[in-house]
Amino acid sequence: MRLADRLDYAQGALIRHRGRSALQLLAIAAAVCSVLLLTGLGEGARRYVAAEFAFLGKDLLVMLPGRKQTTGGLPPLGASLHDITLDDMAFLARQLPRVRLAPLVVGNSQIRLGSRSRHRPVLGTTPEFLQTHRLGLLAGQPLPKLPPAQASPVCLLGQQLARELFGEASPLGQWIRIDDRHFRVLGLFHSASSNLGWQLDDSLLIPVGSAQALYNTQALFRLFIQARDGQPLSPLAQRLEQLMRQRHQGSLDVTLLQPDALLATFGDIMTTLTLAVAGIGAISLLVAGVMLMNLSLISARQRTAEVGLLKALGAPARLILQLLLTEALLLAWLGGLLGLALGYGLVSLAGWLYPAFPLFIPPWAAVAALLCALGTGLLFAWLPAARAARLPAVASLRGRV
Structure with missing residues (x-):
């Protein structure tokens, strides 16, 4: 079966089960949107700190009273x-x-x-x-x-x-x-x-x-x-x-601060923070994947007769697996695109409401969120799809799992 035919079949299946498809679509979109928002918050914080230090050029040192013996960290607060x-x-x-x-x-x-x-x-x-x-x-x-x-x-x-x-x-x-x-x-x-x-x-x-x-x-x-x-x-x-x-x-008993060194320290902290909050957002993709798998199991149980008919027409188990996985990937792709649209829209709205602290979504975060959505859709749909593909044709036609 050609790829165009598989996509057409997957599209028809999603339309026939539009209620279940809408739930899966929203779950993936919400997960991708949360990844973008949390990553945008961390990256926005890093850029905000960098902009705040920009007024101190690379040719400036700041002398403070008091001595801090360790490297990095904040300026000394004790008496000199x-x-x-x-x-x-x-x-x-x-x-x-x-x-x-x-x-x-x-x-x-x-x-x-x-x-x-x-x-x-x-x-x-x-x-x-x-x-x-x-x-x-x-x-x-x-x-x-x-x-x-x-x-x-x-x-x-x-x-x-x-x-x-x-x-x-x-x-x-x-x-x-x-x-x-x-x-x-x-x-x-x-x-x-x-x-x-x-x-x-x-x-x-x-x-x-x-x-x-x-x-x-x-x-x-x-x-x-x-x-x-x-x-x-x-x-x-x-x-x-x-x-x-x-x-x-x-x-x-004085401390000299170099803005570039201090900014580098803050940059490392903010980069770690950005990756951490992105990881927290990725947990929502995991939750969406579990939901996707549960709905796929229900879908496979309800569509056993359909799978049996395909097998009766001569479709091998491999083709049935491909058809079901194509549905999952198509759903994950559409959900990922919807999540990207929601994420960028909310970030733009936040930038308009709070121009002093604009959020920013790095390009790598958008690509990573979309790829994670596709990977989640493929991974969590594999078990239900493989289970449906292994069903005997007679049992499938009878609607039995």
Whole structure:
């Protein structure tokens, strides 16, 4: 029998038993859809983390107070023997003239303009912060180039914060209050990334000396070191550790983070997570396969007379097995395609509803889910089909198993 004839026979059989076929079709479609959704969630999480780290370029190191002795993992959270200070930054600048340094002091203050008030993050830094974090200056001018310890009552507003305080009016040259101090707005900036959940567009920048005076601290929250002229980061990191050990009386109590290394660690975690959730989704294919086998056993019992008629007409057991397996493969193929359509449709809907965290289905997941659906259909239909094909012709014609 030709392949076209087998497909035509399988199609007719599925139409005649449309209720049972619909149940099998939905079971396979739901299983494939769940695989795609779970895989899309894991891949979306991996891409989200990669995008969040994208604002820190491959030429940037982050220095944190405190030392973590093991490799990988999260930054240290414990206290350091010595704070990172502006004097440390000046020392590093003298020793390493080919790097760009950007200090950071972080606080949270009440920002007021007339009757409007917001509690927002205040970042004390220098003009280099715009370059290290790839912030775009939309209007006005950057922070002035002052000695780092010198305070100045000027600030840059994030685009979102400026819109909340000033509406459509221009904030340039206007005065705002940060806690109990007045600051004049020099410019507006925009961040293309949420910076690991930190919305810089909803914050403001002031000179680092002003932030130290405002929050009564000499310690830096972070120190960003950007390599220039194509310097490799690993030797630079080693040199920085040597200098900080020398600066802190032989104690290395700072940690240097390289975004690429941290991103690689997160990437490995997210890849494992993606494969794990894909495996969980594949369990639903197993459940669908068991359901398919049960329905196929029922179908084989109900169609014994049909099988007997085929044998009476001279159809060998091999041909009957092929016909029944063709039905299962056709059903698995249609169910897989329906599951793909549902999966991609739901992922597109989720991306529209939650654009900040879009799901993404990798091509390999779609191919693997479809192949698994076909394999499941073939595997779990084999036993009922083989059992029906081995029935004696006379017993089949009588409707006996």
